[in-house]
Amino acid sequence: MSNEPNESTELSEPWITAVARADGTGMISVDGAQSDIRANDVAEVRAAIIARVTDEAKARNQRVLVAITDLDGVYLLSVHPDGNVESEGPVVPDAGAAAQGATAAESGTEPAHTQEPEPETRPTRQPSPAEGPARGAGPTRAVLNPAFGEATPVIPPPPFGIDDLIDFAESGSEPTPHHDKGFEPAPTRRSTFRSYSEESDLSQNNSGSAAPAEGAPSATARSAAGKTAEEPASVEATEPTFDQLLPTPGRREKASASSTEGEPEAAPTLEDFLQSRPSAPEGPAKQGWQGAVRRVTGGLISPRPGKAERAHRDAIRRVQRSLKGPRTIVVLNPKGGAHKTTATLLLAATFGTHRGGSTLAWDNNETRGTLGWRAQPSVHSNTAVDLLRDLGRFSDVESARVGYLDNYVRGQGDAQFDVLASDEDAAASSTIDADAFRSLHSTLSRFYRVLVIDTGNNMRASNWEAAVEAADQLVVVTTVNEETAASAAWLIDGLRQKGHQDKVSQAVTILSSPGDTVQPELTQRLRSHFSALTRVVLEVPYDPGFQGGGPLNVDVLSPQTREAWLQVTAAVADGL
Structure with a gap:
């Protein structure tokens, strides 16, 4: 028998927000009742948050939403009474956390913590019959984020619904409350995490035919943007190093043939074939809230690694x-x-x-x-x-x-x-x-x-x-x-x-x-x-x-x- 309640028995959904910090401290707020979390490290804080939200879902016999804020941004998760965890959209980026994240990635340190904000209060609103039960998520607004000391989106209470929040997460534009829209909300959209291997296969299958999105930066622009703030991108060609002037094995004959007008290019070599192989897919997340979800679900849900973990893995590859x-x-x-x-x-x-x-x-x-x-x-x-x-x-x-x-x-x-x-x-x-x-x-x-x-x-x-x-x-x-x-x-x-x-x-x-x-x-x-x-x-x-x-x-x-x-x-x- 399913544990999902029907509309007639569904309880009002709690308003839950949480913060996970790198120093092993955190906070969770349920309907304005705030409690602190202390653990050995941030991984244990995330696990404690998910366990606390799971207990709340079991007590209410319904799925509940939680907005978790950490260095990567704001994560919207849906937790069911049986412990199943789902994503309610991508990470909501914000300028404050991004700026702090860039500094942390560059220096290797976590941003300083600041005073905790006052807990959010949740006004009640009776939904119309067409809208169904009240939803516990809404658009973001800037408040002082206790994790980073910057203006960061934190999810405020209704009258906004989960559809509004997903629209915001996908488009980046602030939505309008339901009662101002003048129409009934669409059915709730929810995207369950794919395993990391499934996402890698999907990205590889689409890599050959996907065209750049409209407004997406070109490769040149992305390369320039990748430079540090202190090192502006240069448009002047740099002198090649001695190593760059050395011929690449398997390509010397091709370069020589192509330089001779009228002669065909040389046949591809084993080196060409080996260099055309796609990169090996990365393993699943082990750190951050993504790693916590993977451990809590025993690997059944395997999100992609977060920004901090990707930076960590990239640094190891460079070393x-x-x-x-x-x-x-x-x-x-x-x-x-x-x-x-x-x-x-x-x-x-x-x-x-x-x-x-x-x-x-x-x-x-x-x-x-x-x-x-x-x-x-x-x-x-x-x-x-x-x-x-x-x-x-x-x-x-x-x-x-x-x-x-x-x-x-x-x-x-x-x-x-x-x-x-x-x-x-x-x-x-x-x-x-x-x-x-x-x-x-x-x-x-x-x-x-x-x-x-x-x-x-x-x-x-x-x-x-x-x-x-x-x-x-x-x-x-x-x-x-x-x-x-x-x-x-x-x-x-x-x-x-x-x-x-x-x-x-x-x-x-x-x-x-x-x-x-x-x-x-x-x-x-x-x-x-x-x-x-x-x-x-x-x-x-x-x-x-x-x-x-x-x-x-x-x-x-x-x-x-x-x-x-x-x-x-x-x-x-x-x-x-």
């Missing part, structure tokens, strides 16, 4: 991209306390975790640095000085093995990267110079795909300058602090004067928060200055796990911090 040989990343700021060592460790940890090893964090201080102290300890205390002394063991390419390096580098466990410490002997008088750096770099590049190099504070040291010369990607790190930022600006001026303009223009700047106090005016000044000089400027949040000065354990960092550094590492990988 894992193929490299044409070993690549060297150099982390710079001539002032101590700029978070260079922290940045070096977290970049190496992110590369190592997602690339499966072959990553080295190297302290290239001419005397003593702190990278070895901040890393997980090893059974030995050997450093770069010891490796330099025994470098002859690795001179024979055929007999040298990567395993021999274990006595000089310090493995970092699950993070899957190694650390090469600088000299830790307080009585030592030797230093690492440019020749020593080049010898070490030449050998280490044979065993590691990615080398992340921490530098000292002396821009005039010969090993410092040698590291910059060897760099494939520069990373400028500064805390949001006047003195440290001035040191970073001075560094960039010096690099440009020494002929490294190209490396500076492709550099990544990291603005690291020194504490939990936000300084929006200074942050904006730093973004404005460094975005005019470097390829991209990204912000990373303060994390209590950075404190103490002891070994840095990535596992104790918050999910927001780890996501921020994933986005930073992806931006660095883009330059490799």
Whole structure:
């Protein structure tokens, strides 16, 4: 027997709104009665919301609607007494959440929370017989969104119906209440979630014949729009790189044939066939409310991944991209306390975790640095000085093995990267110079795909300058602090004067928060200055796990911090 009530027994539908925040807190309001939700993470908050709405549907023996607000926007869900969850239209976008989402995706942080708004009150209205039972959804209006601190659409109470809300979600135009329209509402439209595999098959079947929608941006416009706000799209053609000038396997003959007038094009090759294959479909959602719905329904309902999860997956793909040989990343700021060592460790940890090893964090201080102290300890205390002394063991390419390096580098466990410490002997008088750096770099590049190099504070040291010369990607790190930022600006001026303009223009700047106090005016000044000089400027949040000065354990960092550094590492990988 169906659990769906008939019109004669259907109860008045409750008015339910909810908010899910990234810090593991949330709120649900049922007919104006508001209650807070606290959990370990946002996934548990979403699961608690769906469970609470399911209980409400069971108690009333009818399906109920809920509007859930999070970083992606406002989601309209229909929950039935049997636990079935359906979508009542696409995500309702809004300028406030979009702006916050762009900042969060770029910096890897969640927007600050603000004071909760007063709960919505729901006036009652008796529907006409033609309209049927009252519906609990209406058009959106801007209120202060507690999740993002911005003007965000929140669903107000009747007299608007669910059809109005779906019209708004599909068209983006604000509807008119039923009693102003002067006609009876159409039957409720409801679209059940397709599984992700079904949507992928549908999109692939239609990809060959679908024409661009009227008013849709062209590929050129989309490419230009994809640039960061600090980097306007350029209409000038850029010079091709050396790699771009290399012939593509399987296409050299075709290019040669097409260049000869009157001769037919060469037959397609295996390479052409393999490159024509469609991309493999992505798996179902694991994060966000989409992942919560999938877990609650045991996978019977499998929505597409949300915006935040898609950005997360894209960042991982960029970190894992193929490299044409070993690549060297150099982390710079001539002032101590700029978070260079922290940045070096977290970049190496992110590369190592997602690339499966072959990553080295190297302290290239001419005397003593702190990278070895901040890393997980090893059974030995050997450093770069010891490796330099025994470098002859690795001179024979055929007999040298990567395993021999274990006595000089310090493995970092699950993070899957190694650390090469600088000299830790307080009585030592030797230093690492440019020749020593080049010898070490030449050998280490044979065993590691990615080398992340921490530098000292002396821009005039010969090993410092040698590291910059060897760099494939520069990373400028500064805390949001006047003195440290001035040191970073001075560094960039010096690099440009020494002929490294190209490396500076492709550099990544990291603005690291020194504490939990936000300084929006200074942050904006730093973004404005460094975005005019470097390829991209990204912000990373303060994390209590950075404190103490002891070994840095990535596992104790918050999910927001780890996501921020994933986005930073992806931006660095883009330059490799």
